[in-house]
Structures are given as C-alpha cells and as structure tokens.
Amino acid sequence: MDLKTGAACLLMLIMVAALCLPGFAHAMDIKKERLENGLVVIHVERRELPIVMATMLVKASPLQEEAAGAGTAYLTAKMLMEGTTGRTAVDINRKIDYIGGSIETAVTHDFTTLSLSVLKKDADMGFDLLSDIAVRPLFSEGELSRRKTLLAGSLKKMEESPSYITDREFMKRLFGDSAYGRRIEGDINGIGRIGRPDIIKFHNAHYRPDNAVLVVVGDLGKEELAGLVNRYFASWKAVKTASTGQPAVLPIKNSEKKPRIEVIDKDVSQSNIMMGHMGISRNNPDYYAAQIMNYILGGGGFASRLMKVVRDDMGLTYSIHSVFAANRYPGSFVIEVQTKNESAGRVIGETLKQVRALRATGVTDEELRDAKDFMIGSFPRRIETGRKIADFLAVAHYYELGDDYMERYRGYIEAVTKADVQRAARKYLNEEDILIVVVGDKKKLKL
Amino acid sequence: MNKLVPTAAVRLLLFIFVLLVPAAASAAVTEFTLENGLKVIILEDHRIPIADFQIWYRVGSIDEPAGKSGISHFLEHMMFKGTTKYGSKVFSTLVQKKGGVDNAFTTKDFTMYYQKLPAREIGLSIALEADRMKNLNLKAVDVEAERGVIMEERRMRYEDHPQRLLYEELKAVALGVQAYRKPVIGWMAEIASITRQDLADYYSLFYSPDNAFIIISGDVKPAEIIPLIRKEFGPILPAGSKLRRVNTVEPVQRGEKTVKIESGAAKLPFIVMAHHVPRFPEKDSFALDILSSILAGGKSARLYRDLVYEKRIALNAGADYEGLNRENYLFVLSATVAPGKDIKEVEKALLAEIAGIAAAPPSAEELQKAKNQVEAEFIFARDSSYSEALYTGMFEVVGGRRLKDEFLEGIRKVTAEEVSGVARKYIVARNRTTGYLVPEKAGK
Numbered sequence: 001m002d003l004k005t006g007a008a009c010l011l012m013l014i015m016v017a018a019l020c021l022p023g024f025a026h027a028m029d030i031k032k033e034r035l036e037n038g039l040v041v042i043h044v045e046r047r048e049l050p051i052v053m054a055t056m057l058v059k060a061s062p063l064q065e066e067a068a069g070a071g072t073a074y075l076t077a078k079m080l081m082e083g084t085t086g087r088t089a090v091d092i093n094r095k096i097d098y099i100g101g102s103i104e105t106a107v108t109h110d111f112t113t114l115s116l117s118v119l120k121k122d123a124d125m126g127f128d129l130l131s132d133i134a135v136r137p138l139f140s141e142g143e144l145s146r147r148k149t150l151l152a153g154s155l156k157k158m159e160e161s162p163s164y165i166t167d168r169e170f171m172k173r174l175f176g177d178s179a180y181g182r183r184i185e186g187d188i189n190g191i192g193r194i195g196r197p198d199i200i201k202f203h204n205a206h207y208r209p210d211n212a213v214l215v216v217v218g219d220l221g222k223e224e225l226a227g228l229v230n231r232y233f234a235s236w237k238a239v240k241t242a243s244t245g246q247p248a249v250l251p252i253k254n255s256e257k258k259p260r261i262e263v264i265d266k267d268v269s270q271s272n273i274m275m276g277h278m279g280i281s282r283n284n285p286d287y288y289a290a291q292i293m294n295y296i297l298g299g300g301g302f303a304s305r306l307m308k309v310v311r312d313d314m315g316l317t318y319s320i321h322s323v324f325a326a327n328r329y330p331g332s333f334v335i336e337v338q339t340k341n342e343s344a345g346r347v348i349g350e351t352l353k354q355v356r357a358l359r360a361t362g363v364t365d366e367e368l369r370d371a372k373d374f375m376i377g378s379f380p381r382r383i384e385t386g387r388k389i390a391d392f393l394a395v396a397h398y399y400e401l402g403d404d405y406m407e408r409y410r411g412y413i414e415a416v417t418k419a420d421v422q423r424a425a426r427k428y429l430n431e432e433d434i435l436i437v438v439v440g441d442k443k444k445l446k447l
Numbered sequence: 448m449n450k451l452v453p454t455a456a457v458r459l460l461l462f463i464f465v466l467l468v469p470a471a472a473s474a475a476v477t478e479f480t481l482e483n484g485l486k487v488i489i490l491e492d493h494r495i496p497i498a499d500f501q502i503w504y505r506v507g508s509i510d511e512p513a514g515k516s517g518i519s520h521f522l523e524h525m526m527f528k529g530t531t532k533y534g535s536k537v538f539s540t541l542v543q544k545k546g547g548v549d550n551a552f553t554t555k556d557f558t559m560y561y562q563k564l565p566a567r568e569i570g571l572s573i574a575l576e577a578d579r580m581k582n583l584n585l586k587a588v589d590v591e592a593e594r595g596v597i598m599e600e601r602r603m604r605y606e607d608h609p610q611r612l613l614y615e616e617l618k619a620v621a622l623g624v625q626a627y628r629k630p631v632i633g634w635m636a637e638i639a640s641i642t643r644q645d646l647a648d649y650y651s652l653f654y655s656p657d658n659a660f661i662i663i664s665g666d667v668k669p670a671e672i673i674p675l676i677r678k679e680f681g682p683i684l685p686a687g688s689k690l691r692r693v694n695t696v697e698p699v700q701r702g703e704k705t706v707k708i709e710s711g712a713a714k715l716p717f718i719v720m721a722h723h724v725p726r727f728p729e730k731d732s733f734a735l736d737i738l739s740s741i742l743a744g745g746k747s748a749r750l751y752r753d754l755v756y757e758k759r760i761a762l763n764a765g766a767d768y769e770g771l772n773r774e775n776y777l778f779v780l781s782a783t784v785a786p787g788k789d790i791k792e793v794e795k796a797l798l799a800e801i802a803g804i805a806a807a808p809p810s811a812e813e814l815q816k817a818k819n820q821v822e823a824e825f826i827f828a829r830d831s832s833y834s835e836a837l838y839t840g841m842f843e844v845v846g847g848r849r850l851k852d853e854f855l856e857g858i859r860k861v862t863a864e865e866v867s868g869v870a871r872k873y874i875v876a877r878n879r880t881t882g883y884l885v886p887e888k889a890g891k
C-alpha cells in the first residue's frame with residue numbers, strides 16, 4: 001500500500017486478501033501491488049522469526065532461447081552473481097556469506113528465480129545485493145569464460161550419473177530440440193558459442209521490471225518493505241531493446257505413433273528407465289483430474305499403484321514414480337524407475353500393465369477419496385515456511401492461478417469425479433504413444 | 448499385545464517441566480519421561496496447523512554385529528511392512544489419506560521415523576508408532592521382497608556412482624577398527640545374508656521405549672497429547688539391562704594411508720582426504736567446525752576461492768566436519784578435478800590451504816563470518832517444525848537437547864589461534880587417509 005514513500009514513482013493496484021486455507025481456520029494476509037515500472041510486489045508479513053525470504057521470478061527460460069543458443073537462460077542466471085557494475089564476484093560472495101545469508105538462482109523450463117534468504121537485521125544488505133545482481137550485472141568476459149569452463153566441467157561430471165543420461169536422452173527424443181527437449185544447462189559442445197553479447201541481449205530483453213514478480217515473506221512491516229522496495233527496485237527501468245519476440249513455438253509431438261523402446265548401452269549395475277509421452281499444460285482444464293489420476297497411478301508415493309506392485313510386492317525397485325510436468329506449454333508425462341539390468345523387461349511389462357488397467361477400469365471410490373484427502377490435507381505443508389510461501393506465491397502468479405487460489409483450491413479438488421479421472425486416464429495415458437528409454441547394460445538386459 | 452505391562456505401572460511422569468524461552472518465537476518446550484524410559488519432547492509452534500511427529504531410536508550402523516552391516520537400515524524398511532493390527536504396507540497410506548507424509552532414515556548413530564501431518568491428526572502418529580514399536584510382523588515373504596528393494600537402493604545410490612564408492616572405501620580404510628567404517632546401507636553380500644531371525648533379534652534388542660525418544664513439533668497442546676502418549680506408549684516394556692552396546696575405539700593412526708579406485712564410470716578424477724577428529728562437545732570440536740566453515744562455507748571461502756575460482760583446477764572443493772556423533776569421526780576434504788587438470792596439482796593445492804591456515808590464524812572477518820553462518824543457520828532452521836525437531840533430536844542423540852545452547856556458546860568463543868591450532872593438530876599427514884578416484888581410459 002505505502003510503497004510510495006518519497007519518490008512518487010509507484011502506482012497503486014492494491015489487493016488485500018485474507019485467504020483461508022482449505023479446511024483450516026488459518027488466514028494468510030497477502031498484499032499485492034504493481035509499481036509504476038511494472039514490477040509486481042507481493043508481501044506476506046510473518047513476524048515470529050527475525051528472517052526475510054524473497055523470491056524474484058523472471059519470465060526468462062529456455063522458452064525464450066534459440067535452439068542454437070541452448071543454455072543462454074541458464075548462463076545468464078548463473079552470471080548474475082559473478083559481478084555487477086559496482087561489485088566484483090568476490091565482493092558479492094563475501095558480503096552474502098558474511099551475513100550468513102544466501103542468494104540462489106535457479107532456472108526451470110518456464111522461468112528463472114532469484115531467492116534471497118537473510119536475517120531481518122540484514123534485510124537492507126540483502127535487497128541491495130538482490131537488486132544489484134538482477135538489474136546491473138556486468139557479464140564480464142573474464143567471468144563468463146570462467147563460468148563456461150566450470151559449466152562444461154559440470155556437464156562432463158553429470159555424465160557419471162545414469163539418471164541424468166536417461167533424462168537427457170528421453171527428453172531429447174520426446175521434444176526434439178524445442179525448449180522442453182533441450183537441457184536447461186545447455187549442451188557441452190554448444191555453450192562455448194554463447195558470447196557476452198548473447199547474454200547481454202538476453203538479460204536486456206527479459207530481466208525487466210514488467211516481466212518479473214517479487215515476493216517478500218517475513219519479518220518486515222509494510223512501511224519497512226516499502227522503504228526497501230522504493231530504494232532498490234523503484235528506479236529499475238526496462239532497457240530499451242529489440243524484443244526477442246514470442247516464445248519459441250513449442251513441443252512438437254513425435255510423429256511415430258507407436259510404442260517404441262530405445263536402449264542406450266552403458267556399463268552399469270542397474271538400468272535406469274523412463275517411459276512416457278506428451279502430457280498437459282498447467283492451464284489445461286483437466287489439470288486436477290490428471291493430478292488425481294497420477295497420484296493413484298504413480299505420483300502418490302507408497303499409496304500409488306506402481307509403488308505397491310513394483311516395489312512392495314515384487315521387490316524390483318527402490319523407487320518408481322510418475323509425473324505430469326504441467327508447464328506453460330504441455331510438458332511430459334513420465335514414469336521413472338530403476339531396477340537391476342536383468343529385471344528391466346519385467347518392470348516395463350508390469351508398468352505398462354498398470355497403465356492399461358487404469359485406462360480400462362479407472363479408479364475405485366476409495367482410491368479417489370484417499371487421493372483427494374491427501375491433496376486437500378497436504379496443502380498447508382506446501383506453504384509451511386517463509387521460503388515455501390515465497391516460492392509458492394511467485395509460481396502461482398506466473399501461472400496466473402488467481403489471487404484467490406488458496407481459497408479455491410479445495411473446491412478444485414472436490415469437484416473432480418470418478419468419471420473425470422477415468423476420462424483423464426483415457427485421454428492422457430496412451431500406451432501406443434509411449435516412448436521407453438533404457439540406459440543399461442545391453443548384455444544383461446532382458447527386454 | 449503380549450508384551451504389555453499393566454497400566455498401573457505407567458501412571459508416573461518422572462519429570463515435566465515447561466520452559467518458556469524468552470527469545471521471539473522460540474518454541475515452548477515440554478519435556479517428560481515415561482516410567483518405561485521413553486523420553487518425550489514437545490516443541491510448540493502455533494503458526495501453521497501442522498505438526499511433526501518424530502520417533503528416534505538410538506540404533507544405527509555403529510551398533511551392528513560383524514557380518515550384518517545394513518541391518519539397522521533393513522529393519523527400518525521392515526517397519527513399514529505392517530503389524531498384527533494394521534496389516535502389511537498400509538502405514539503410509541493411512542498417513543497420506545490424512546494429508547500427511549511420512550518417511551524414515553537411518554544413520555550411523557540413529558534411526559528416525561517421522562510423519563508431518565495436519566496437527567489435529569497427531570493421534571494417528573502416536574497410535575501407529577506405539578504399535579510398531581512392539582508388534583511388527585516381519586513376515587518372511589516381506590523380508591525377501593524388501594531385500595530386493597534394498598539391493599536396488601544400494602545400486603541406485605552407490606554401485607553406479609564412482610565418487611560415492613570411493614568415499615565408502617575411504618571410510619573403511621581410514622577407520623580400520625571403529626564401527627563407523629561400515630556403510631549405513633551395508634555391503635551387498637551382507638545385505639544378502641541378513642535373515643528374518645537376525646532382524647527379529649535386532650528389533651527386540653533395540654526397539655524399546657528406553658532406547659528411543661519422541662519429538663513432537665508444531666501446533667499441538669501438550670495437555671491434549673500427553674494422555675494419548677501415555678496410553679499408547681506407556682504399557683510397552685523397557686529393554687532394561689538386555690540393552691547392551693559394544694564400543695569400538697579406533698587406535699591412533701601412525702602414518703598416512705591411501706586408497707585408489709580405478710573406474711570406467713568416472714569421467715573426472717576426484718580426491719578425498721579423511722582425518723580422525725574428536726566429536727562434539729570436546730573442546731576442539733568447536734574450532735574444527737569453524738575451520739570447515741572457513742575452508743568451505745560458501746563461495747567466498749578459501750577452497751572455492753583458491754581451487755575453483757583463482758586456479759581453476761577443480762569443479763568444486765569441500766571441507767566437511769560432523770561433530771554430532773556418538774563416537775569420534777572424520778574431518779574430510781574433497782575436490783573434483785576440472786577437465787584436463789592434474790589430481791596431484793589439486794592435492795597440492797588442498798594441502799597448501801591447510802598449511803596456510805595452520806601457519807597463520809584466519810582474519811577477524813573470516814572468523815566472524817563463520818560464526819555468523821552458524822547462528823543464521825540455526826535461526827533459519829526454526830522456520831520449519833521439521834528442522835526444528837531435527838536439530839533438537841540430533842543434540843538429544845549425543846547427550847541432550849540443551850547441548851544446542853552449549854554448541855552455540857562454544858562456537859561464539861572460538862579464537863583465530865584455536866582454528867590454526869586444530870589444523871596443526873589434526874589435519875596432518877600421519878592422521879590422514881587419502882582416496883583417489885581415477886577414471887579408466889575409454890576403450891578399456
């Protein structure tokens with residue numbers, strides 16, 4: 001509300017929502033406004049502990065990259081901490097380490113987050129650093145070269161991990177070289193080509209106040225936050241630049257309409273298996289039906305069918321789970337499992353059987369009730385800590401879930417019927433489309 | 448139910464005291480011990496209608512008999528396989544349908560089971576955990592299925608991960624005698640050899656109220672839950688003198704040891720150096736904690752600055768000291784060698800950093816930074832009822848939850864000279880075991 005202390009540069013678009021969590025007499029006061037420069041600021045006061053958590057979410061991800069520049073969004077984010085116009089990388093690290101705080105950057109397929117964690121007494125320093133790295137990164141040639149070398153080394157080390165290789169090969173085959181098919185970190189042979197101008201161009205185009213949201217949760221009153229925001233973010237102006245245009249057109253379904261299996265031979269004791277196909281986007285009206293269906297199939301941990309059968313009964317794996325990656329655009333539906341080479345064929349066969357059964361006969365009343373009870377009852381855990389609240393609100397804002405999302409969540413879940421789940425299973429599970437990638441020891445695999 | 452004692456024996460709460468800690472948002476603490484020896488610590492936090500239930504058993508790989516490595520962890524898995532009352536495999540489903548999550552983990556010192564659930568459902572945790580403390584099924588068919596699961600877990604976490612295999616090997620070489628030498632998950636052949644009877648014996652020996660404690664953290668009222676705890680756990684008989692432990696003590700090391708793994712799966716060389724060090728709350732433990740932070744607490748710390756940032760010979764470099772153990776353990780330095788760089792050069796650089804801090808005390812800024820990091824970490828941890836309970840439990844395992852304050856006090860008092868002193872005393876060649884991971888050439 002009062003983010004306009006001093007400079008009259010702030011415009012007010014105020015929403016105050018007292019949100020009741022589903023099933024609990026517990027309210028969260030969420031204040032949201034938009035600064036004149038377009039930056040949306042969301043504030044939740046939590047005064048019990050002297051800490052402040054902030055999450056800045058920027059709409060910058062592989063979605064805005066050219067395929068040839070894979071890794072640009074990631075490198076840009078990782079370079080933010082490597083020096084600004086006023087501070088060296090060494091200065092930045094020393095300052096944040098000295099106060100026992102942290103600033104982390106992370107890139108997903110849809111967006112980038114900058115996460116600040118500080119004690120209240122260091123909030124000013126934290127905001128200073130956060131705005132400095134977001135708004136005024138230097139991207140020096142020397143630091144970029146250093147960071148690229150490190151990244152190339154990390155990518156090489158990642159190849160020691162069978163699950164990394166499985167994921168990389170699966171996504172590549174499912175989405176080709178579109179944004180969801182490429183590695184977020186880029187490709188070991190391609191990152192060398194990303195130059196300083198590419199990074200600067202990407203930063204200018206996407207790190208803009210009108211393309212970001214800042215969520216602050218913790219021991220700050222509205223006046224205190226207003227002072228900090230005004231001091232460190234009000235003067236942030238978008239750099240004029242030729243826009244890189246719309247997000248790259250996305251995932252193209254693989255045209256081969258039949259189940260297919262690809263084996264990547266590797267000298268390992270255990271095969272890593274991913275199986276799946278295209279999934280759904282976050283704004284798909286069937287999102288909740290699909291999530292409940294997936295909980296019962298393989299998303300619900302020990303309560304899921306896949307875990308009960310393949311782990312508990314057959315003892316063939318430590319972990320089997322399924323996920324619908326519901327992103328801005330349709331992401332993957334994938335079942336991931338590891339088993340010794342010799343039992344890969346049995347595990348794949350049993351998993352396909354479970355997928356078929358769900359399509360054919362749907363779920364029981366009890367399974368549906370249990371799944372709903374979990375999804376409703378577990379909601380408060382998703383917003384338990386300051387860090388979780390900040391991240392949750394930033395992501396909810398990005399996916400436009402609505403300011404009343406927490407209030408409406410229970411209704412979304414309750415509305416799903418058994419018929420909806422069955423319909424979702426038939427629509428979003430397609431055995432003939434399933435791609436199976438196995439990283440394993442070919443001599444021992446029995447497929 | 449044949450192992451229960453008459454309820455009359457349970458009436459007594461040995462001591463109850465409630466401490467209202469003055470600092471903002473510090474949880475109100477209620478602590479009491481049942482007559483059967485089960486200690487209960489309740490940390491109230493009413494910000495969110497959630498509660499964490501944790502039951503800690505004082506049993507880990509340190510307690511395992513020869514030839515049966517991994518039995519603590521095996522038993523942890525079996526604890527989810529049902530009781531006479533609840534049947535097989537329903538534990539997690541019962542918790543999840545209330546909106547909760549549950550899991551467990553085993554370490555070298557303890558085995559901890561937890562549920563995080565809506566606070567009003569805390570009674571479910573109490574009932575389920577009391578039940579499986581004494582009434583576990585341990586059916587042969589479940590033991591066999593779970594053996595397969597655990598072997599898959601070992602393959603997933605270790606067999607195909609060369610750096611972890613080296614670390615496992617290094618511990619076994621550095622600790623020739625002491626029980627921490629065994630991997631918590633167990634050696635594959637020993638996982639294979641554990642029988643149903645082994646598990647049953649181990650269970651009856653270590654799963655008792657006097658070898659456990661409970662921490663409940665979150666939106667709960669002690670007056671409401673204490674009667675429940677007394678009702679469910681009170682009748683369970685203590686193990687008493689049946690409970691025996693064997694202590695193993697590592698002899699003083701008399702010269703540097705090395706271990707090398709050649710691996711086709713490794714893409715980059717990796718080096719680890721382990722040194723025998725005392726545990727918390729011995730005096731030197733505080734300076735060792737600060738030493739690890741000055742070497743590796745963030746990107747401004749010495750190892751990252753020197754090996755990764757300046758010299759660019761390593762992808763990462765770490766220093767790890769865990770003082771919260773039941774016995775003395777290790778101070779470990781490690782680094783992944785950058786592509787095209789020499790592992791010997793990385794080793795030299797690590798040793799030069801040690802020589803540097805041994806020769807000259809750290810700056811006042813470095814010392815204060817390390818202290819600030821510890822203080823901040825403890826404050827951040829209090830934002831989650833899970834980590835609040837976890838920190839409390841880790842201190843309880845090594846002697847009592849109040850040691851947390853002693854720990855912070857000890858950290859605050861460390862001087863720069865003491866940091867150099869522990870580097871000179873412990874991080875020396877004759878006390879060191881160095882492990883090398885060497886990638887095999889392609890085509891082999």
